[in-house]
Amino acid sequence: MAVFTEVSNEEARALLRRLNLGELVALRGIEGGIENTNYFLTSDQGEFVLTLFERLTAEQLPFYLHLMKHLAHGGVPVPDPRGDKSGDILHKVCGKPAAVVSKLRGKSQLAPGPVHCAAVGAMLARMHLAGRNYDRHQPNLRGLPWWNETVPVVLPHIDASQAALLRAELAYQNHVAASSAYAALPTGPVHADLFRDNVMFDGEELTGFFDFYFAGVDTWLFDLAVCLNDWCIDLPTGAHDPERARAMLDAYQAVRPLTAAERELLPAMLRAGALRFWISRLWDFYLPREASMLKPHDPTHFERVLRGRVAQPVHAG
Ligand SMILES: Nc1ncnc2c1ncn2[C@@H]1O[C@H](COP(=O)(O)OP(=O)(O)OP(=O)(O)O)[C@@H](O)[C@H]1O
């Protein structure tokens, strides 16, 4: 269960008072999640999620929390962080940085069809456009510089064929990042981790994106590639599903058509998206951090996805 830090009812009451959110009705630890301590916090004024940040620092958090507020106020359904009397949205609970955000209705759709992929595509494009006038800047902290730092750390743990693929792909991505087509890609705040478990649905209605704690400024195309790699594949094999991918791409482009550079680099960014999560999963698997990684994700899944994207490039069509 992802409660690394216990919060007492007394602490929850004091927090609700500071945020002027009414009287405590219930406080329940949330299972699942491997990064932060999460509680459902119910008061007589509504339902909220209390997150205590176990990994992120008070320097990194304002970018994520203000981005969520900016998007929520821009009409994108994301959890809205609640402020105290002086408007601060980053709080401290049990000595940890903490946030209280609105609870989204619905549940994750873990077996999405084309209709769900279309909803994610359309909302992703709306989110990218809504982020254009966000004035804070923080790079994607799991971007190319982090891949370059982390690959040498994981290489000793993997076999020769995996190491060859990892080295070759990293070299390829450094080459892509230096190209003029890459420099022409539109950028802005991106979610960068918008997997099936970070989106809520009520039936076919998308009720929200959440877990913005890997967000950063990066190419919009990378964000779309991360989504295609999770929502539009057959999970057991990693095989690309053309029908779901078509649905996502068409819906995205109905809101914001891809540029020529984006169309050219989609196959490369799909590889980048697979590489990013292969590296992070290898890192989590072989170098687990204390009080975390209750159930590390399987790294070989993204090795499979990457091999698939290299062997059979997927184009925007
Ligand atoms: N704003 C929200 N509204 C409704 N439910 C939420 C909200 N935020 C989190 N949850 C619930 O809490 C669970 C854990 O949250 P989350 O996925 O953010 O965990 P984490 O440990 O921060 O991150 P990770 O996904 O990286 O493990 C989610 O699966 C979801 O069920």
Ligand SMILES: N[C@@H](CCO)C(=O)O
């Ligand atoms: N979405 C990531 C976990 C971090 O949120 C993964 O599947 O590896």
